[in-house]
Amino acid sequence: MEKKSNKVINTPYDDVFRTLLNDCSELIIPVINEIFGTHYTGEEEIIFAPNEHFLNQQDGEEEKRITDSSFVIVGDEKKRFLCECQSIADSSMLVRIFEYATQIALDQGETVQNILRVEIPHSALLFLRSRASTPDKMEIEMKTPGRTVRFDVPVMKSQRYTIDEIFDKKLLFLIPFYIFSHESRFEEYDKNEDKLEILKAEYIRIVDRLDEWMRKGSISAYMRKTILEMSGKVLENIAQKYDNVREGVKSVMGGRVLEYEAKTILNEGMKQGMKQGMKQGMKQGMKQGVQQGLQEGAIKKAKETAWNLHALGMDDNTIADAVNVQVALVKKWFAEDMV
Numbered sequence: 001m002e003k004k005s006n007k008v009i010n011t012p013y014d015d016v017f018r019t020l021l022n023d024c025s026e027l028i029i030p031v032i033n034e035i036f037g038t039h040y041t042g043e044e045e046i047i048f049a050p051n052e053h054f055l056n057q058q059d060g061e062e063e064k065r066i067t068d069s070s071f072v073i074v075g076d077e078k079k080r081f082l083c084e085c086q087s088i089a090d091s092s093m094l095v096r097i098f099e100y101a102t103q104i105a106l107d108q109g110e111t112v113q114n115i116l117r118v119e120i121p122h123s124a125l126l127f128l129r130s131r132a133s134t135p136d137k138m139e140i141e142m143k144t145p146g147r148t149v150r151f152d153v154p155v156m157k158s159q160r161y162t163i164d165e166i167f168d169k170k171l172l173f174l175i176p177f178y179i180f181s182h183e184s185r186f187e188e189y190d191k192n193e194d195k196l197e198i199l200k201a202e203y204i205r206i207v208d209r210l211d212e213w214m215r216k217g218s219i220s221a222y223m224r225k226t227i228l229e230m231s232g233k234v235l236e237n238i239a240q241k242y243d244n245v246r247e248g249v250k251s252v253m254g255g256r257v258l259e260y261e262a263k264t265i266l267n268e269g270m271k272q273g274m275k276q277g278m279k280q281g282m283k284q285g286m287k288q289g290v291q292q293g294l295q296e297g298a299i300k301k302a303k304e305t306a307w308n309l310h311a312l313g314m315d316d317n318t319i320a321d322a323v324n325v326q327v328a329l330v331k332k333w334f335a336e337d338m339v
Contacts, residue, residue, distance in 0.1 A: 011237075012233060012237045013128060013234060013237070016177075017126075020227075020230055021071075022048075023226050023300065024173075024223045024227070025048075027172050027173040028046070028071075028083075028173060029042045029044065030170040030173070031126075031156070031171060031174075032081060034169055035083075035156050036081075040073060040075055045073070045074040046072070046073055046074075048070070048071045049070040049072070069082065069084070069085075070104050079122060080122065082101055082104060082122070082123040083124050083125075084124075086126065086127055087127075087128045088128075088129050089127040097123050097140070098140055101120050101121055101123050102118075102120070104121055120151060125153060125155045126156045126158060127155060128180045129183070130155075130157040135155060137154045138152070138153040139151070139152055158181075161174055161181075163205055163209075167209050167213075172219070172223075176227060176231040176233070178231070179231070179235055179239070180234075180238065185199075186241075186245050190243070190245050196245065199248070199249065200251075200252050203249050203252045204252055207228070210227065210228070222308070228253050232250060235250065302325065303333050306330055306333055307333075307334075309323075310334065316330050316331055
């Protein structure tokens with residue numbers, strides 16, 4: 001998020017951050033492990049909290065703020081986390097982290113007898129740009145009538161991670177922001193075709209490794225598709241002034257996005273609860289498989305399955321019938337992901 005005057009402006013990077021969280025929520029687990037030193041396996045349940053909060057202003061009015069991510073991870077115990085994405089490293093973000101954290105604590109707090117109990121979420125910052133002076137953690141100190149309370153706000157600097165580190169640590173959430181590590185050389189790449197080829201080669205490596213992970217079943221075709229699409233959105237914004245950089249990297253990612261699409265998404269569709277139904281006819285089988293998924297409360301899975309069926313060339317009405325939702329919702333899903 002960026003701050004202009006007293007207003008917080010959402011950037012395209014915030015939108016990418018939230019899209020990854022909503023559509024590929026499993027990817028946030030390795031990020032939390034990296035930031036907080038936790039050891040979640042990826043099998044834990046993630047419960048997202050409302051991201052809209054209303055903060056009282058000095059003039060008496062309320063200002064709506066949208067947090068990037070507030071969620072609970074249910075492992076051996078429940079822990080609440082707050083992660084904020086910032087394109088430029090600066091300490092002013094601490095003020096907003098404090099605002100969000102305390103508002104979330106109040107929203108989730110409870111009064112027992114004469115005691116108000118609130119819990120500050122484990123809070124962290126993701127800086128897309130950073131400098132040598134950018135700290136590894138920041139700190140918030142609160143002086144209360146009884147004591148002084150401090151808590152750390154660890155900082156993740158996405159530019160520090162190489163491609164190998166991203167994959168070795170399973171930090172696929174950072175892939176759409178990887179282009180920030182090359183931002184300082186955009187002008188050089190734009191004028192020198194040989195050096196641009198080096199950048200393109202890095203993205204070929206990224207796509208090849210995503211393909212490898214997909215073939216092994218470590219990620220779904222839908223997740224791969226989302227990561228590459230979000231990478232494209234970040235690229236479009238950050239390289240607006242550099243046509244050769246933008247078009248060069250897009251040519252690598254764009255062509256490869258469709259390379260496995262139909263075949264791999266078809267195979268995923270078969271795996272997603274359709275095996276029994278295939279014997280009774282494709283349409284009926286898909287409906288049974290999806291309904292089973294919906295019974296488990298997996299709306300996200302329904303959306304993924306809708307995309308799987310879309311890749312098979314099925315029309316929106318048949319897809320809506322198969323996933324047991326209104327056709328208008330199916331059209332909305334496709335329209336949102338195509339933007």
